[in-house]
């Protein structure tokens with residue numbers, strides 16, 4: 001699980017960027033999401049995780 005690169009859409013870069021400092025969070029509607037910072041510009045970004053399993 002070490003090199004599990006998380007990427008997300010950065011609104012500032014307008015591109016898909018690697019996410020750093022990722023934390024798994026749960027949104028109010030109970031959906032899992034990933035919170036982190038853009039590895040390129042450092043701004044905060046969110047990624048909604050698809051419910052698998």
Ligand SMILES: [Zn+2]
Pocket residue numbers: 010011012013014017038039040041042043
């Ligand atoms: Zn960015």
